[in-house]
Amino acid sequence: MKSVIRIAQIKFVPELFKIDENHARLMTVLDEVKEHRPDVVITPECFLDGLLLMKEGITMKGLSEYAIDPETSSHAQEVSQWAGDNNSWFVLGCCTNRPEGVYNSAEIFNRTGERIGIYDKVHSGGGVTCQAMNYRCSTPTSGSSGCSSAPIAAGRRRSERSR
Numbered sequence: 001m002k003s004v005i006r007i008a009q010i011k012f013v014p015e016l017f018k019i020d021e022n023h024a025r026l027m028t029v030l031d032e033v034k035e036h037r038p039d040v041v042i043t044p045e046c047f048l049d050g051l052l053l054m055k056e057g058i059t060m061k062g063l064s065e066y067a068i069d070p071e072t073s074s075h076a077q078e079v080s081q082w083a084g085d086n087n088s089w090f091v092l093g094c095c096t097n098r099p100e101g102v103y104n105s106a107e108i109f110n111r112t113g114e115r116i117g118i119y120d121k122v123h124s125g126g127g128v129t130c131q132a133m134n135y136r137c138s139t140p141t142s143g144s145s146g147c148s149s150a151p152i153a154a155g156r157r158r159s160e161r162s163r
Contacts, residue, residue, distance in 0.1 A: 008038035008088075016050035019066060023048060023075045027082070034086050041083070045093040045121075046104055048075060063102045067095035070107055070118060084113025096120075 010029060014022040026043065033041065049066040070076055076092065083090040089110055096105040096118065103120040110116050 005040065006036060006038045008033045008036065008041045010041065010043045010047070014044075014047050014050040017066060018050055019048045019068070019075065022050060023078070027078065030082055030086075034082075037086070038088050040089040040091070042091045043093045045106065046095055047093040049095050063095055064097055067097040067102050070096045070098070070105070070115070076107055076115070079107075080109050080113040080115060082113075083109040083111065087111045091119075 010026065010033075012025065012029070014025075026047070030041070048068065049063075068075060076094075079090055079092050082088075089108070092107045092109070094105060094107065096103050096107070103118075105121075106119040107115055108117045108119065
């Protein structure tokens with residue numbers, strides 16, 4: 001018997017600085033996608049802020065103004081709800097604000113809508129050049145000794161290749 005995994009890769013160019021508009025457009029696309037019953041939905045990295053990391057001269061302070069708090073973001077909560085309602089895994093690319101800094105992150109939600117982890121790219125002290133990849137689970141799976149690392153994006157941007 002052949003196993004099939006349906007993957008919905010969201011492919012539209014988000015607008016720079018327009019988090020609410022990008023999220024609204026995502027939810028509209030998801031209304032169309034749900035009839036195909038995807039097992040996994042994936043958005044591009046930095047999707048909500050419109051790929052702000054690619055903007056010339058962006059600072060960490062500038063990034064933080066457009067990053068979401070993964071614990072309280074209504075956008076992340078709505079994606080979580082969609083994942084649970086549609087029995088789909090979801091990988092949401094966004095910048096996140098956390099106590100230790102701003103990250104280029106992917107929030108990972110399981111089929112029940114529970115956020116099971118956040119995949120972060122680690123940035124250098126004052127800039128936004130990617131130097132390493134880090135994966136940390138917010139809630140490790142019971143019985144596991146922790147989380148393992150696995151790349152979730154195949155593409156590389158110019159700034160990441162220049163490291």
